[in-house]
Amino acid sequence: MNCLGCAACVAACPVAASDGRFAGPKVLGPALERHRDGGWPGEPALTPAQVEALGARLCLGCHRCDLACPSGIEVSAAVRRAKTLAASQPTGAWQSFTERLLRDQERLGRLVALAGGTRRLLRRVGPRLSRRIEGQAAGTLGLSPYRALPLASGPSLARWLARTRDPVAERGRPPVLLFAGCHGRFHDPGVARDAARVLRAAGYRVLLPSQLCCGSPALSQGDEELAARAAEANLRFLGLASARFGGSVPVVSPCPSCTLALRDTLPAFTGGPEAARLAEHAWDLGEFLAGPAREALMAALDGALAARAGEPSSPVGAEAAARSDAPHLPWLYHTPCHLRALGVGRPFPALLSALASATARDAGPASDGCCGVGGLNGLTRDGHAASLAAGGPVLEAYRTLARENPSVLSDCPVCRWQIADATGLPTAHPVQRLAALLGD
Amino acid sequence: MRTLRYDVVVIGAGLAGLVAAARASSAHPVAADRARVALVARSSGNLNLWSGLVGAGRRSRSRPGVGAIEFFLDFTARAGLPYAGGDGRLELFSPSGRPVRPLLAPATMAGGDKVGLLAENRGPLRRGSSPGLLVTGFTELTDYPSGLIAATITQAAGLETEHRSLSLGPPAVSGLATRVAGLFDDQTWFQDFTESAARVLGPEAARTGAVAFPPVLGLVRSSENVAALEKALRCRVFELPALPPSVPGQRFARFWRHRLESAHGVQFHAGQVVVGARLADNRCLWVEDGRTRYEARAFVLATGGVAGGGLTVPPQAFFAQAGVAVTPNPQRPADPDTRVTEPVFGAEVAGEGLDWAKWGVRTGRDGRLRVGGRPLANVFVAGWQLGASGAPSGSERPDALGSIESAWRAAGEALQATGRGGEMP
Numbered sequence: 124m125n126c127l128g129c130a131a132c133v134a135a136c137p138v139a140a141s142d143g144r145f146a147g148p149k150v151l152g153p154a155l156e157r158h159r160d161g162g163w164p165g166e167p168a169l170t171p172a173q174v175e176a177l178g179a180r181l182c183l184g185c186h187r188c189d190l191a192c193p194s195g196i197e198v199s200a201a202v203r204r205a206k207t208l209a210a211s212q213p214t215g216a217w218q219s220f221t222e223r224l225l226r227d228q229e230r231l232g233r234l235v236a237l238a239g240g241t242r243r244l245l246r247r248v249g250p251r252l253s254r255r256i257e258g259q260a261a262g263t264l265g266l267s268p269y270r271a272l273p274l275a276s277g278p279s280l281a282r283w284l285a286r287t288r289d290p291v292a293e294r295g296r297p298p299v300l301l302f303a304g305c306h307g308r309f310h311d312p313g314v315a316r317d318a319a320r321v322l323r324a325a326g327y328r329v330l331l332p333s334q335l336c337c338g339s340p341a342l343s344q345g346d347e348e349l350a351a352r353a354a355e356a357n358l359r360f361l362g363l364a365s366a367r368f369g370g371s372v373p374v375v376s377p378c379p380s381c382t383l384a385l386r387d388t389l390p391a392f393t394g395g396p397e398a399a400r401l402a403e404h405a406w407d408l409g410e411f412l413a414g415p416a417r418e419a420l421m422a423a424l425d426g427a428l429a430a431r432a433g434e435p436s437s438p439v440g441a442e443a444a445a446r447s448d449a450p451h452l453p454w455l456y457h458t459p460c461h462l463r464a465l466g467v468g469r470p471f472p473a474l475l476s477a478l479a480s481a482t483a484r485d486a487g488p489a490s491d492g493c494c495g496v497g498g499l500n501g502l503t504r505d506g507h508a509a510s511l512a513a514g515g516p517v518l519e520a521y522r523t524l525a526r527e528n529p530s531v532l533s534d535c536p537v538c539r540w541q542i543a544d545a546t547g548l549p550t551a552h553p554v555q556r557l558a559a560l561l562g563d
Numbered sequence: 564m565r566t567l568r569y570d571v572v573v574i575g576a577g578l579a580g581l582v583a584a585a586r587a588s589s590a591h592p593v594a595a596d597r598a599r600v601a602l603v604a605r606s607s608g609n610l611n612l613w614s615g616l617v618g619a620g621r622r623s624r625s626r627p628g629v630g631a632i633e634f635f636l637d638f639t640a641r642a643g644l645p646y647a648g649g650d651g652r653l654e655l656f657s658p659s660g661r662p663v664r665p666l667l668a669p670a671t672m673a674g675g676d677k678v679g680l681l682a683e684n685r686g687p688l689r690r691g692s693s694p695g696l697l698v699t700g701f702t703e704l705t706d707y708p709s710g711l712i713a714a715t716i717t718q719a720a721g722l723e724t725e726h727r728s729l730s731l732g733p734p735a736v737s738g739l740a741t742r743v744a745g746l747f748d749d750q751t752w753f754q755d756f757t758e759s760a761a762r763v764l765g766p767e768a769a770r771t772g773a774v775a776f777p778p779v780l781g782l783v784r785s786s787e788n789v790a791a792l793e794k795a796l797r798c799r800v801f802e803l804p805a806l807p808p809s810v811p812g813q814r815f816a817r818f819w820r821h822r823l824e825s826a827h828g829v830q831f832h833a834g835q836v837v838v839g840a841r842l843a844d845n846r847c848l849w850v851e852d853g854r855t856r857y858e859a860r861a862f863v864l865a866t867g868g869v870a871g872g873g874l875t876v877p878p879q880a881f882f883a884q885a886g887v888a889v890t891p892n893p894q895r896p897a898d899p900d901t902r903v904t905e906p907v908f909g910a911e912v913a914g915e916g917l918d919w920a921k922w923g924v925r926t927g928r929d930g931r932l933r934v935g936g937r938p939l940a941n942v943f944v945a946g947w948q949l950g951a952s953g954a955p956s957g958s959e960r961p962d963a964l965g966s967i968e969s970a971w972r973a974a975g976e977a978l979q980a981t982g983r984g985g986e987m988p
Contacts, residue, residue, distance in 0.1 A: 130808045131611040134741040141745070143734075190833045193606050403854070406565075414565060466852075468601065468830030476828060488643065488821040489748065489783040516748055516783070 125194040126153035132188035132198045137493035138181050141512040145178035148188040152201035171212040179209040181506075183497025183513065184343040186383075186464035200391070203342060210345030221265035225499055226344035228336040229353075232309030235272070242274055267507035270544060273310040280312040284319060284331050296328040298368050299411070300361060302385065304378035305336050306536035314536070317558035318377045318408055324427075324561050325412065325420040330372075332364035337376075337384040343498025347392065354389035358397050365404070373415075374401065377408040377554055379461040379534050386465070407462065408554060409470035409534060417474075420557075424478060427561045452530050454556065455484040455521075457542060459535035460493050471534065471553035478560065484529045490520035496541035511545060518545045532556060566849075566856045569830075570598035570981045571974070574837055574850065575865035577608025578963055579946025579970035581819045582631075583863040585638050586974035588827035590983050598983050601830040602823075603837055603850070603857055607816050608867060614658060614804040615778070615811030617667035617963040619651070631971035635667070642822035644814060645786065647673035654678050658806045660715030666964055669811050671780065671789045674801030677720055680773055696724045697764065697771040698803075703731050704743055707777045707805055725767055729760065740779050744810045747781040747788055761795040768796040778802040778811050785814060832857070837866075847942050861977035864932070865945040865970060941980045943973035 132148040133139050139147040151174075158169055179202065188198035214222070224231050238260075245253035258268035266272075278286065280303055299322055307315030319329040335357055338350035365372040376382045386405040390398035412420055456472045476483060495514020500506035511518070521531060521542060531542050532553040539550035571587040573580050580602060588600040632649045639646045647653065648667040654677040657663045662677055680695055696716065700709025713726040731746065732755075747753055768774050774796055780788045785802070792800040804811070823829040835852040842848070849858040931938035946966040 129611065130739070131606070133739060134611055134808050134813055135607075139739070140742050186834075191607055191611070193609055193611075195605055195836065410565075414567065463831075463833055466832045466834045468832055469824060470830075472824075473828055473830065483825075485825045487783070488818050491817060491821045491824075516745070 126196055127194060129193065131191040131193060135187040135191035137185060137187065137495060137497075137513040138178075138183055138509075141495075141515060142178070142181055142509050145181045148182075148198045148202055151177055151179050151182065151205045152188065152198040153196060155205050156201045169208065171208050171210075174205050175209040175212060177205070179205040180345065181500065181509065182206055183460075183493065183495070183500055183510075184339075185460035185493045185497045187460055187493060190463060203345070203347075206345040207347050208345075218265070222344065223346075224264060225266070225503065226341045226346050227349060228305040228309075228340045232305045232336070236275065236309050239275055242272075246274070262504055265504055266502055267504050269507060270502060270540070273306075273540070275310055275312055277313060277316070280308060280315050280319075281331055283312070283316050284329065293328040296326055298328045298330055298372050300332045300364050300372050300374045301329050302334055302337070302361075302374050302376040302378075302381055302405075303331065304376060304381040304536070305340075306378060308334075311536065314377055314552040314555060317552070317555045318375075320558045321412065321420065321554050321561065322375065322416070324423040325416040326423075327416065330364060333360040335360070337378075337381040338389055339380045339384040340499050342384070342388060343500070350384075350389065351393055354384075354393045354398070357385070358393070358395075358401055361401055362397055370400075371404060373406050373411060374404050375406045375408050375411045377534065377552060378536060379407055379459050379465055380537075382407045383461045383464055407465055407467050407470070407534070409462075409474070410465070410467040412554075412557075413470035413474050420474075421477070424557070424560055428478075431562060453482055453484050453527055454530045454532050455486055455490075455524065456553065457490070457494065457517075457521075457531055457533040457538055459533055459538050460497065462534055471532065475532075475553060475556065484524055484527060486520040486524055489516050492517045494518065494538045494541045496537045499537075501541060502537070510541065514541060514545070518542065521546045521548060524548075530556075564851065564856050565854065566858060567601065567830075568599075569601045569857065569859045570983065571600045571861050571863065571977045572850065572857045572859040573600065573602045573863040573865060573974075574604070575608065575867055575946065576602055576604035576606070576816075576820075576831070576833070577610055577865065577867050577946060577966070578613065578815075579865035579867075579966040579973075580604060580608065580863070581816070581823070582635065582638075582967050582970035583865055583945050583974040583977070584823055584829050585819065585827070586634060586971055587863070587977055588823065588829050589634075589638070590978050597827065598978060598981055600827070601832060601857060601859070603832045603835050603852065605834065605836045607820075607833075610812040610816040612807040612809060613812035613815070613963065614806075614809050615669045615672065615815060616655070616663070616665040616804055617646075617648075617967065619664065619666040619964060631968045632667070634971055635967050638822070639815075639819070641826075642818040643786075644818040645670040652678075656712075656716055656720070656803055658712075658804045660712035660803075661719045669785075669802070669814075671785045671802045672778070672804060672811075674773070674789070674799045675775060675803060677722070680722055680799075681720075695722045695771060695773065697767050697774045698724050698726050699764065699774060699776055700726075700728045701731050701743065701777060701779075702728050704740065704777055704779065707740075709777070712803065725771060727764060727767065729763065731756070732759070740777070740805070740808055740810050741782065741813065743777075744779040744782045744785075744813075747779065748784050750784075753781075753784075753788060753791070757791055757795045760792065764796060768798045771798070773799040773801070775801055775803045778805050778809070782810060782814060782817065842939070845937050846940050859941075860982075861941040861943070861980040863943050863945055863970070863973045863977050865966075865973070867947050941977070943976045943980075945970035945973040 128149065130149055132152065136148050138145045155169065182202050184199065186199045192198055242253065242257065245256060257272055261270065261272060262268040301315065301319060303315040322329050335353050337357065338353035341349040341353065361374055374385065382405055386402045390402045456469065458469055472483065493514060494517050495501060495510040501510025525546065525548065529548065531548050531550045533539050533542065533550065534552060542548060543550045573584045573587065584600050584602050587598050591597045636646055636649055646667050647670045648665065653668055653673065654662060654664050655668055655672060655675045656677065698709050698713035698716065700707050709728060710726050713724040716722055717724045731743065764774060780802055789800050820831065824831060837850045838853050840847055840850045847862050849856045850862065851857065932942050932944060946969060
């Protein structure tokens, strides 16, 4: 490793800036790798407890260290290896069960979906009581009781896609595979539905292939085995779906963490030509809409806006204002760390600015950082406070705009979750605003 | 391969890359008509190591590249990080406390103007006179030798100094400058700090009339914090520069990037290494990072000096692609492993007797890359990549001013090449 020890990664790290227990990316990354690769002759191997004591598991997995390194070292991958070592420590049965549940979003997602009916009923009975019971349940599972858990509404994504499909219009259209992510499949299908709406408006045939969690939560909790299994399953599913159309169908995800896992992280450690092929066809939704889909999308939006202008009354008022994605409300854009790591720029603000539907607000340079939630740490009972501290400057910058009540647009579901919880501002995925502009 | 189209693509996100992107994207007052600019960069350059001072080098301090300096001062003020200087009058102190004469300095440092301090100092050169400057350090910031700095200032500048080391108090922070600076952004904490600083330093500050702090008074709120401390201590307050890792350099990267993204629509493709390019008819058509092709009408190459490397092309691979024959630099045999980035665009110097760039690409006198003896029409080089040839008036090594000037010029030429040069700032 060409680490010069310049500490640019430490300067970029939101955890090192806020949590004294964390030894920082330089120590946990390149420095520990040196011990691993070629320590002193006869030196005993590092133990999980030693690495744990350096705070390895506090890493949020934001990848900011990678982008800061002037030597091009993948610092976060090295820290991830330390995290995996730390996570290999045996723990109590209940703790290991809850940790496992958290990093296995397939199971957690199904559990949350199963509980959906009961929760809806509870909320009807009494919001405060339901909040308390849900908090208790979350706390028992090791999740933070102070997080407002998402509650899916409307039909499931698969059902909605099937119901709204227009087989005649779809004939001959180029296909895209929608990788909805756990969030889109279990917790908030509204975002994935809007992604499909917008992709369809841009002339694509949207398919929902079989899929599992992308593996990114497992990686962020130091479970490489589970992540590799998820990667293999997804490679098979997406490969099969793609093969029906000749094998080079774009895989589009509204979640930057999913795209990052499919495109960069997993191929790097599963290897193989299929993984490389998937990486080649994995797109961030914004990147896709601002890239190959741009012209058709803009034409569709222009058409929709022109039609709207002719209507006697545009949907302005209390009802529209209640929806966080109402197109005329002021907005500001929060850049997710994993979108930065993808290196695709900020496609959605560019698209939205070109539409000039409503003025963008700016929370200043302080907002240009990590919101603190990263991975899953911030969702846990033990990690919630530290995640608020890590995101402190960014969240404070958004709070200063609270009076204007802008809608905070961000591609990442956990960023939205954190920002909504900590600032009380309405949040939405930027594609929801595009969908709102398109109308029904 | 996916393809993105821009008017100007800047490769590299250090000082030169940011300045080039700023000028290229400022050209038109109406945002919709501005050049579409992208910045492709492996990292955020080495701004982490930069003290924030812009030296004048050996150039005349009275007439440095005026357009470039004016543009720089204007843009950085709009970005929220004002700079002072440009008129050749700044006299400050180096990170070790020795007098330096930079051309530009962050406004938070400009209060450390030596002439002003000497003038304000009542009887600076007589023994036993009242001290002219209180140099403070923080006990937690262990690599900032405030005592040594104070002694050097007295010895080298004839300015009487006092020295005080303050403790930052709870919460205990490590000695990392960035972390300390983060603490100063916390307004509640800063209020407490200001009160205790007024209590502890008040009498000495009143006597000296000026207090110097390490350059860690906030990653974002440094200007506001300096003003608040001046009010609380009722005297001149400023930051001294420090050795890396440097908070003023980090501030610069952060404020400029934010401004470029939020107000100029510049797209940052971070973490991307340019590994190839396509040349035809003495023009560059695109560069690629292995996954994405960035097409543009003009390119600015600002990939840095010895530690740069946004553009690492193993020469063989590049030649195969570009289809040009190139004479390798005899002083630096082609080595695919080396992080030195020549000869990227297949540049060569056609017998102009130019000094060798100490590192980086070789260009003609006009700063352009040459292929087959002809300059590339739409590739412009900026910053340390130019090596010594980037310092127009013969400095031995490239410097921050050379980066600003060459980037400003390169962006102007790039705009001309895109046909948008008519409304250049």
